[in-house]
Amino acid sequence: MKERAECEICGRYEYLEEHHLIPGIANRKISDKYKLTIKICRACHQNIHSKKELMQWSKEKGQRLFERKHSRRKFIEMFGRSYL
Numbered sequence: 001m002k003e004r005a006e007c008e009i010c011g012r013y014e015y016l017e018e019h020h021l022i023p024g025i026a027n028r029k030i031s032d033k034y035k036l037t038i039k040i041c042r043a044c045h046q047n048i049h050s051k052k053e054l055m056q057w058s059k060e061k062g063q064r065l066f067e068r069k070h071s072r073r074k075f076i077e078m079f080g081r082s083y084l
């Protein structure tokens with residue numbers, strides 16, 4: 001389901017897609033559980049999945065979000081490594 005709102009990356013008013021900040025099938029569920037997701041437009045979403053440096057930004061953002069409420073040790077426990 002799509003909703004029209006502001007993209008969290010470019011700020012465009014668009015139909016948004018949910019992006020899981022930490023990539024990988026196994027990590028998706030954990031990302032859902034801890035709400036490590038952002039709502040972005042299709043163009044930004046394609047960008048993030050095709051550019052290495054943007055995906056790195058995404059992982060770091062995901063970890064920072066996680067560490068607002070939980071410890072780094074816990075992050076490494078869940079995702080197997082630290083991105084920061």
Ligand SMILES: [Zn+2]
Nearest residue numbers: 007010041044
């Ligand atoms: Zn965008």
Ligand SMILES: [Zn+2]
Nearest residue numbers: 018019020045
């Ligand atoms: Zn995505």
